[in-house]
Structures are given as structure tokens and as C-alpha cells.
Amino acid sequence: xxxxxxxxxxxxxxxxxxxxxxxxxxxxxxxxxxxxxxxxxxxxxxxxxxxxxxxxxxxxxxxxxxxxxxxxxxxxxxxxxxxxxxxxxxxxxxxxxxxxxxxxxxxxxxxxxxxxxxxxxxxxxxxxxxxxxxxxxxxxxxxxxxxxxxxxxxxxxxxxxxxxxxxxxxxxxxxxxxxxxxxxxxxxxxxxxxxxxxxxxxxxxxxxxxxxxxxxxxxxxxxxxxxxxxxxxxxxxxxxxxxxxxxxxxxxxxxxxxxxxxxxxxxxxxxxxxxxxxxxxxxxxxxxxxxxxxxxxxxxxxxxxxxxxxxxxxxxxxxxxxxxxxxxxxxxxxxxxxxxxxxxxxxxxxxxxxxxxxxxxxxxxxxxxxxxxxxxxxxxxxxxxxxxxxxxxxxxxxxxxxxxxxxxxxxxxxxxxxxxxxxxxxxxxxxxxxxxxxxxxxxxxxxxxxxxxxxxxxxxxxxxxxx
Numbered sequence: 279x280x281x282x283x284x285x286x287x288x289x290x291x292x293x294x295x296x297x298x299x300x301x302x303x304x305x306x307x308x309x310x311x312x313x314x315x316x317x318x319x320x321x322x323x324x325x326x327x328x329x330x331x332x333x334x335x336x337x338x339x340x341x342x343x344x345x346x347x348x349x350x351x352x353x354x355x356x357x358x359x360x361x362x363x364x365x366x367x368x369x370x371x372x373x374x375x376x377x378x379x380x381x382x383x384x385x386x387x388x389x390x391x392x393x394x395x396x397x398x399x400x401x402x403x404x405x406x407x408x409x410x411x412x413x414x415x416x417x418x419x420x421x422x423x424x425x426x427x428x429x430x431x432x433x434x435x436x437x438x439x440x441x442x443x444x445x446x447x448x449x450x451x452x453x454x455x456x457x458x459x460x461x462x463x464x465x466x467x468x469x470x471x472x473x474x475x476x477x478x479x480x481x482x483x484x485x486x487x488x489x490x491x492x493x494x495x496x497x498x499x500x501x502x503x504x505x506x507x508x509x510x511x512x513x514x515x516x517x518x519x520x521x522x523x524x525x526x527x528x529x530x531x532x533x534x535x536x537x538x539x540x541x542x543x544x545x546x547x548x549x550x551x552x553x554x555x556x557x558x559x560x561x562x563x564x565x566x567x568x569x570x571x572x573x574x575x576x577x578x579x580x581x582x583x584x585x586x587x588x589x590x591x592x593x594x595x596x597x598x599x600x601x602x603x604x605x606x607x608x609x610x611x612x613x614x615x616x617x618x619x620x621x622x623x624x625x626x627x628x629x630x631x632x633x634x635x636x637x638x639x640x641x642x643x644x645x646x647x648x649x650x651x652x653x654x655x656x657x658x659x660x661x662x663x664x665x666x667x668x669x670x671x672x673x674x675x676x677x678x679x680x681x682x683x684x685x686x687x688x689x690x691x692x693x694x695x696x697x698x699x700x701x702x703x704x705x706x707x708x709x710x711x712x713x714x715x716x717x718x719x720x721x722x723x724x725x726x727x728x729x730x731x732x733x734x735x736x737x738x739x740x741x742x743x744x745x
Contacts, residue, residue: 286371289328293349297329297373300341304332315354315374318361319421319609321620321668321679322705327354327368332376336452336460336491339375343489344458346373352735353456355485357427358400362623363704365431365484369739375489377426383407384492392449392466394494397426404495413497416441419700420606426490431702432482436605439525439658440532440564441498443700445481452492453480456731466494479726484702485737487730501564505574505593506533506601509586514538514557514641514653518634520584521559521657525630529576533562534658538641540615541608541652541665548611549604554588559657560605562598605654609665612652616667619650622679622706626690627661627699636693637662640686647682661699688713708743 297305306312307329316326328351333339346353352372359366368374380396383404387393388411395404402422404415417428419435427433429451434443441447450464453476464470464477480487511517514536521534536559537545543555561577563570578589592598604611613621628636637653644651644664655662664686668679687697687710697703697710712720724742727734 286369288371289351289373290349293345293351294329296345296349297331297342300345301331301338304334306330306332312374315356315359315366315376316368318359318364318366319621319623320362320364320704320706321622321670322364322367323670325367325369327374328371330356330374330376332379334379336380336454339377339454339489339491340458340460342373342375343454343456346735347457347733350733350735352738353485353489354737355426355430355489357398357424357430358422360421360423361427361431361704362625362701363698363706365702365704365737365740367705369705372735377424377489377491380491386411386413386497388413388497390466391497391499392494393497394492395425396492397429397490398424400424401428408497412500414500415447415495416498417444417447420609425493425495429481429490429493430484432700434656434659434661434700436533436535436602436656438656438661438700439534440530445478447496448477448481449494449496450477451480451490451494453488453490455488456733456736461488464494482702484704484740486727486741487736489736501532503567503570504532504562504564504598505570505591506560506562506598507574507577507589507591508553508558508560508601509581509589510554510556510558511587512556512585515634515638516584516586517557517559518637518657520581520586522630522633523580523584524577525658527576527580529573530565531561531573531577531658532564533560534656535560535605536653536655536657536662537605537608538653540650541612541654544611544615544652545604545608548614549600549607551604556587559586560601562602608652608654612665612667615652616650616669618669619667620670622666622668622683623701624664624666624683624686625661625699625701626686626695626697627659628690628693628695630660632693632695633657633660633662636689636695639689640664643682643685643689647678649678649682651682656699659699660695703741705740708741711741711743
């Protein structure tokens with residue numbers, strides 16, 4: 279089982295009294311409330327905070343962070359609880375600041391293709407608010423995560439092959455720093471050369487440098503035509519080679535998702551679909567009607583060359599929605615393959631030219647390990663996941679799962695990839711940072727952390743490995 283390197287101290291009665299007096303019913307030390315805020319979707323054991331604040335404004339967050347600083351209480355930002363690497367586990371105790379109540383869409387500016395939102399706004403909520411504008415926000419990690427959490431973990435998802443990640447789609451932010459100062463990063467201009475890029479520094483920092491309370495994000499016109507298709511393949515290598523050829527030929531795909539036969543079996547059970555239980559690609563095409571037709575014809579030709587079967591279209595919005603909902607539910611579908619298990623999720627990313635090699639080696643490793651580990655991936659940008667199903671009460675099962683995940687990361691790094699394409703480091707992947715970036719780069723990261731958070735109170739124990 280995972281062991282945490284931490285020194286946990288209970289907040290002082292003076293801190294509890296100060297928070298209770300200031301925030302009244304929106305501050306809680308109730309065991310059930312703390313337990314809810316001490317678990318995420320990872321396989322890591324839950325660790326509740328000592329208290330929870332349901333914040334409503336940036337000023338309140340700043341006030342709470344100042345109180346935490348004066349009483350040496352750690353701060354853990356909380357969005358919707360869908361993180362996959364233990365980001366919100368309170369391994370040093372402290373205060374969980376729940377930002378879900380900060381859920382206002384503050385401004386939508388169609389003429390500039392941007393919007394400003396509070397950090398608790400979810401991606402589905404933003405797109406609902408954009409109804410009728412002809413615009414949408416494309417970053418789609420599957421879960422209906424908060425935009426603040428998505429920025430903090432540098433999320434991406436199924437649309438990243440065309441629209442990029444959160445790194446590419448956040449123009450600016452409001453952030454509460456460790457000393458309670460409120461800063462604005464970036465702006466609404468489409469480019470700037472003014473000083474250090476603090477926006478990109480905060481994106482992906484997982485709450486270790488500050489608490490994001492507002493964001494300005496890019497919007498995109500809803501495509502004139504959207505069509506998607508599903509195609510099964512005899513072997514997983516055939517599907518991956520079709521993806522590589524599609525990307526290398528420059529076909530402007532919106533989404534290319536890969537599911538292996540076991541993942542398809544899982545979603546057939548969970549979502550009542552009737553897909554062929556074989557390695558399968560989900561495609562989506564965006565553009566003008568003529569452009570979508572041209573893209574689809576090009577992909578069909580490539581697919582046939584690689585043995586693709588059952589190229590089936592879903593052009594009606596309701597059919598597309600059902601198909602992509604099944605894809606988004608694959609995490610929960612996979613859990614159904616081993617009732618009572620948790621999923622140790624991996625998310626390596628490699629250069630597209632090494633994708634086939636990495637997936638084939640990984641599939642062979644899974645088969646040899648005897649573990650249940652369905653494979654799914656945003657393969658259009660070289661990113662794929664194993665959902666390693668593990669009985670967390672069985673230490674031998676946990677050890678086998680962690681060894682399999684470790685070999686996958688080592689393989690990706692050997693192929694000049696990364697240990698995490700989108701989930702972040704959190705607790706689960708700290709041990710790979712030195713191997714990926716080198717000890718000198720890690721010293722720079724520690725220097726940044728110490729400069730901005732000298733008392734190590736901002737989500738301590740995440741990203742940077744214990745010394």
C-alpha cells in the first residue's frame with residue numbers, strides 16, 4: 279500500500295475559533311464533510327482534511343489563506359473531486375477550500391472569443407451558458423471537472439488533438455498566493471511579451487503555488503458540420519498504425535480515441551452498446567460539410583489499408599452524444615470488470631512515431647502480468663491510459679499493479695515521452711520527476727516553490743518528491 283511521507287499536526291483551537299467566527303456555517307470540521315473532501319478517483323487511500331471552507335469570493339479565499347498562514351495550517355484547493363493522482367488528499371492535514379460555490383460565468387465576449395469564469399464553473403456549465411452564442415469551450419477531460427481544477431492539473435482530453443490543452447486555452451487568471459496576495463496573471467490580449475509568464479507557471483502547479491479563483495479562457499465557433507465514426511480492427515497494432523498515418527498525412531481530426539477489446543467489452547456492458555469487441559477507433563470530424571466529407575473519405579481510405587472493419591457513422595447529434603458518453607463513462611465501465619476494485623490509472627504520452635511500439639510493448643506486458651488493465655487513449659496526440667484494476671486490500675495485487683505502472687512509465691521515458699500527459703503528478707508520480715527532468719531541473723522547481731510558498735503550506739506533499 280502507498281505510504282505517505284508527512285508530519286501531520288492538528289490545527290490549533292485558536293484557528294478553528296477564528297475560522298468559525300468569520301465564516302460561520304460555511305466552515306465545517308464535521309467528519310462526514312471532511313471525509314468527502316479527502317478522496318478522489320485515484321486508487322490511493324483517502325486522507326481527509328481537518329476542516330473545510332465553502333468559499334464564495336476571491337476575497338474570502340485570500341482571507342482564509344492569510345489565516346492559514348498565520349496559524350501554519352496547510353491549504354488544499356478542492357474543485358469537484360475528480361482528480362486521479364491524489365491531488366486533494368490532505369496528507370499533512372489542513373484546510374480544504376471548496377471552490378464549487380464560486381460558479382458564476384462572469385462574462386462572455388463572443389466578439390473576442392473568450393469568457394471569464396469563477397474557478398468552480400464546470401466545463402458543462404460553461405457550454406450551457408454559451409448556448410445560443412455559436413461558441414463552445416472544447417477542453418473535455420471526460421469528467422465534468424471544474425475549470426479551476428482543470429487548469430491546476432493542466433488537463434486536456436478527447437479534443438486535444440485539434441484544440442490543445444488547458445495550457446493553450448487559458449489567457450489569464452486570478453490567483454490567491456501563499457501570503458494571501460491576490461494577483462492577476464496574463465490578460466485578454468492574444469499575445470504578450472510582458473515579463474515572466476505567470477499564467478503558464480500556475481497552470482499545472484496543482485495548488486502548490488496558489489489557489490486559482492477566476493479564469494479567462496478561449497472559446498471557439500461551433501463547427502458548421504460534425505460527424506463521427508467507429509471502426510474496429512483485427513489487431514491493436516493495425517488501429518495504432520491507422521492513427522499514425524492519419525496524423526502524419528495532416529488530416530485535421532477533432533478527436534481520435536482508441537479502446538482495446540477489453541475496454542469495448544466494458545462499455546458494452548455498462549452503456550448497453552453493441553460494438554464489436556475488438557480494438558476500436560472513435561473518430562470525430564469538425565469543419566464545413568465539404569471539409570468533413572473530405573476528411574472522412576481520407577480516413578476511410580487509411581482505415582481500409584490497415585484492415586479496418588465496420589466503419590459506422592453517427593451523424594445525428596443524439597447518436598454522437600450517446601457514443602461519446604459511452605467513451606466518457608469508460609472509467610466507471612472498467613471498474614465493473616472487477617467489482618470492488620479501484621483503478622490505478624496511467625497516462626503516459628510519447629511522440630507519435632513511437633506510439634505503436636509503446637502500445638504493443640505495453641499490451642504484451644499487461645498480458646504477461648495477469649492484471650486486468652483495459653487500454654484507452656487520446657492517441658491522436660500520443661497519449662494513452664491503462665486502467666489497472668486493483669484490489670487495494672490485497673498488498674500483493676497493489677504491488678503487481680504498481681510494478682506494471684512503473685514499467686509503463688519507464689518505457690515511455692525511454693521513448694522520449696512523459697510519465698503524465700494530462701493527469702498531473704500529485705502523489706502518485708513524484709518518483710518519476712527526476713528521471714524525466716533531471717536533478718537540476720528539480721532544483722529549479724524546488725526554488726520556485728520555496729520562493730512563492732516558503733512555509734510549504736500550499737497543498738504540501740504534491741508534485742515535488744520528498745527529499
